[in-house]
Amino acid sequence: MAVSLLAHVVSDLCLGKPALRSLTISSTVADALSALKNSDDNFISVWNCADHSAKTGFGDERCGAGGDECRCVGKLCMVDVICYLCKGENLLSPSAALKAPVSVILPKIPGLVMHVEPSSSLLEAIDLILQGAQNLVVPIQTKISSYSRRKQLQKPSTTGPTIHNGREFCWLTQEDVIRFLLSSIGLFSPIPALSIDTLGIITNDILAIDYHSPASSAVAAITRSLAEQTSVAVVDADGCLIGEISPFTLACCDETVAAAIATLSCGDLMAYVDCGGPPEDLVRVVNARLKEKNLEGMLEEFNILSDSSSFSSDEESMLSPPRSGRYSRSMSYSARMVRRAEAIVCHPKSSLVAVMIQAIAHRVNYVWVIEDDCSLVGIVTFSDMLKVFREHLETMG
Missing domain, CATH: 3.10.580.10 (CBS-domain)
Incomplete structure (x- = not known):
């Protein structure tokens, strides 16, 4: 049973995960605020794509074209916006603050978001999290055909999933890994019954x-x-x-x-x-x-x-x-x-x-x-x- 747990890969934890919605690094704080208000998730991923053509800041079919790789460079939530607006100069003029590039509110801590392959092992995922990664970005397969994706993304969407490098992505969190381990908690006996002290x-x-x-x-x-x-x-x-x-x-x-x-x-x-x-x-x-x-x-x-x-x-x-x-x-x-x-x-x-x-x-x-x-x-x-x-x-x- 222990061997079967260790045999699991990252893609096993991605089953049923929704595709990420995203912003480009060239978006404004106002774009981020709008995206967060229109998202079912508390977090929005931010991507650096050289050939990204959607002026609204959301992904479209040319993302990653010409051999340029799209990378997720961070994530944002409403707390980032709130703390940014609490700064002295921004309290005086919040409307001007919202026009700033989204990069000003991106966390400056490296490694919070890491790309991993679906074939990465469970142990590799845990090690990355223990090294400081909050979110692991994983390519996922969906039922949407490439043709359907192109049709869907002819117009930038502020609500739907975004395609990068011809693929959709999800992300895994600490909570996802803990939930997965909890489903096999008996394998860790007697550790789960011990007190945290x-x-x-x-x-x-x-x-x-x-x-x-x-x-x-x-x-x-x-x-x-x-x-x-x-x-x-x-x-x-x-x-x-x-x-x-x-x-x-x-x-x-x-x-x-x-x-x-x-x-x-x-x-x-x-x-x-x-x-x-x-x-x-x-x-x-x-x-x-x-x-x-x-x-x-x-x-x-x-x-x-x-x-x-x-x-x-x-x-x-x-x-x-x-x-x-x-x-x-x-x-x-x-x-x-x-x-x-x-x-x-x-x-x-x-x-x-x-x-x-x-x-x-x-x-x-x-x-x-x-x-x-x-x-x-x-x-x-x-x-x-x-x-x-x-x-x-x-x-x-």
Whole structure:
């Protein structure tokens, strides 16, 4: 059975994965914003194609023509746009900021996106992820014929998959690999039953900020947490976990959240992005403080704050009614389905498999570790888990 697991290749994990939608490196931030709003995925891939002719920034049939190879050079989500708009000069003129090339918001960390062949082994994929890759770009075969693809792509599309080098691509994430390993979890016995404390995979190097701190002071931490696929813990004066400012949650918002970050405290920001849209009292606070800070450009650009939600309608339907203004500490070890600003938590003695299931169920790459009094111990990430499985797979080989 161990041999059969090791025999799996990357293409086995790609079954049923949707084809990537993409932008070209010559697109603007506004193009990226539009693409993100029109995508079913929280992330958009960015490609460098020498012969790319679609002026709108989306792929067409001549992509990669003439022997020039198209390469995915990165990925973007709404958090990249939001953090970019939170910069001082961009707060003054967000409309001008949106005209900048998309390259200004691409993460500058090399190796976050890596191309791999469908025949690459499972071990090779895990090794790339442990070396820092967040997304593995894999060519996929679809039922669409080459003729149909050409017909489909005669006009650039802002919603459909994009063809590069005559092929469609998908990407694999840490979550995909963890899900795959979970389906064969019995092969790793007794490791899955051991506690995360026993396995030594609780990381103490965490990003945390005080509940009463200005949300603007958390921007650097939010950017880093996005790059590390974690989150920013919001704690009280005693170091107890109150909630989090999560890139996962912010990626479900729109660009107007930049105005809230510029004007609210961390605690108020959690309430602002929690449960289906900002409360009216906080909307009024944001507008008033924008005026106080002489940020008329942002106020004009984001005047929709007064009558619309920061969440998409699909996201809104998944959330519960708004909570009261007071925050509360949950004593549960699995507490986040109800509220988007509350953190998923576990105990140091929680088993590895239990923590895996928690993270997968909530579609995040990490789980916070707390004690019975809610004091924050650390964090466990998919990367930490993969290191354990990689060591075991090595012995199986």
